[in-house]
Amino acid sequence: MDITIYTATGCARCKIVKGFMEERGISYVEKDMKxxxxxxxxxxYKANRSAVFRGxxxxxxxxxxxxxxxxxxxGAALAFLHAGKKLDGFFTVGTLHKEWVNGIHVSGGDPRYAEEFLYILRYLKDKNMKLQLETTGKNSGVLKQVLDEGLADVMIMDVLGPEHLYSRLAGEEIDIEDIKASLGLIQSFPEYKIRTVIAPVIREDGSVSYLTPEEIALTAKLIGEGSGSNKLPYMLKAFEPKEAQNPEFRKLEPIVNLLPYRSKARTYQVFADIEK
Amino acid sequence: MSNKKSKDELNFRDYIFYFEEHTWAKIEDGKVKVGITDYAQDQLGDIIFIQLPEVGAEFQKGDEFGQAESAKTVSQLYMPIGGKIIETNETLENDPELVNNSPYDEGWMIVIEPNDLKEVDSLLTKDLYIKLLK
Structure with missing residues (x-):
């Protein structure tokens, strides 16, 4: 496999990826864009502009x-070099800098490749990087391994919505016990945050509407049931229609006032607040 | 790697007109040549791609006619006056860095057939543009 690696002068992450290839005997050509x-x-860039992410x-x-x-x-580069496309979904383009790495999604990949996934996290930790991971609660078994090995410095759990809408919001069949098991682990991470984006839902009749304040209350209730606590750092975030992939969602007006959501959420999570 | 220049190091030409969105307009035989200012290219850093409109496209003053992209950022390009595109600088397709190296000459972007040449009267002089930047 011949790899071209595009780097920027002084980019420490680029050096780590080059070092990985050298350890593995992967031949590569470096092109420093500066x-x-x-x-x-x-x-x-001209040939692949649409595939290149900008943070x-x-x-x-x-x-x-x-x-x-x-x-x-x-993250995504090391994962591909280590396991090819098997780890797609676990990693997206990270946007944090200095020693921090994000774009790591515990729920995003195939849990059959958990060991390969954990290998990358270990490698990054070994290079003194700090890892900010995300989960929607799926793959609680992988999350447990991440916790046991101390591989996450920050864990962000996106609780998608209430139990009865979870699969609909995730776009796949979700075992709610998996979500509750993840919620049961979340407080053990060194730093953690739980959040819910007030997302649009395609309802059973095909209509599209945002999660309601009552549904957010049920989401907070789910968090309480799974974690055993009603005092978690729980943040509510407005959905941004202009960034949506679904064209139907892009037509929506953004929610301006999140206060009714916060009030309802506080019924079950007393520290619920609005993320700026 | 390009390092940002101080305001005093930037180059601003006389006898061209400046639009507040950092494009310039130069009248040549009743047509108007357009590019971006030295300030704009300096803010972008090393340009790696420039998207320009098709010849024949028509725009009003202030419309977006394309974009310039560096590793750092993407910047929209705005029409200083309204008109029809009659020529684009095709050299920029393979050498976008010409805009960094020569923003007022080789790095020009489009030539337009103006709707109304008098629109240039609403543009800024060199001194007013420099004042805008301060």
Missing amino acids: ADGKDDFQAF PEGIEFPIIYDGENIRQSI
Whole structure:
């Protein structure tokens, strides 16, 4: 496998990925987009513009390319080099910098490849990176392993909605006991946050509407049942229609006032608040 | 790697007109050539891609006609006056860095057939544009 790695001068994450390839004997060519590789990166970017992710601080490096597949940022690059496409879903492009790595999704990948997933987390921790992971509660077994090995510095749990809507919101069949098991683990992480995006739901009759304050109350109730606590740091976040992938959701007006949601959520989670 | 220039190091030409959205307009034989200012290219950093409109497309003053992309950011390009695109700088497709190196000459972007040449009167002079940046 011949890999081209696009880097930026002084990018410590790029060095870690290059080191990984050297350890594995993977041959690669480096193109530093701020130095000799500038023209090559320009040509790559021109040909693959739509596949290159931009975070708030611009294009995230490194980017690896094998002539067919592109993987961007440290986590996704290492995962692909280690296990090919098996770990797709566990990693997306991270946007945190310095020693922090995010874009790591415990629920996003196939739990059959948990060991490969954990290997990448161990590798990153071994390189003194701090990891911010996310979960929707699915794959609680993998979450338990992450916890037991101390692989997460921050865990963010996105509780999608109330029990009766969870599968609908996730877009796949969800075992609610899996979600409750994850909720039971969340307080054991060194730093954690639970949040719910007030998302649109495609209702049984096909109509689209946001989660209601009553449904958010039931979500807070689910969190309480799963975790055994009604005093968790629980944040509510407005959905941003313009960033939605579903074109139907993009037509929605954003929710302006989240206070009714917060009031209802506090019935079951007394510290519920609104994320700015 | 390009390092940002101080305001005093930036180059602003006389005899061209400046739009507050950081494009410039230069009248040549009744047509108007458009590009971005030295300030705009400096803010972008090394440009890696420029998207320009098709010849024949028509825009009003202030419309977005394309975008310039660097590793750091994406910047929309705005029409300083209204008109029809009659030429684009195709060289920028393979050499977008010309905009960094020569924003007022080789790095020009489009030529327009103006709807009303008098629209340039609403644009800024060099001194007013520099004042806007301060």
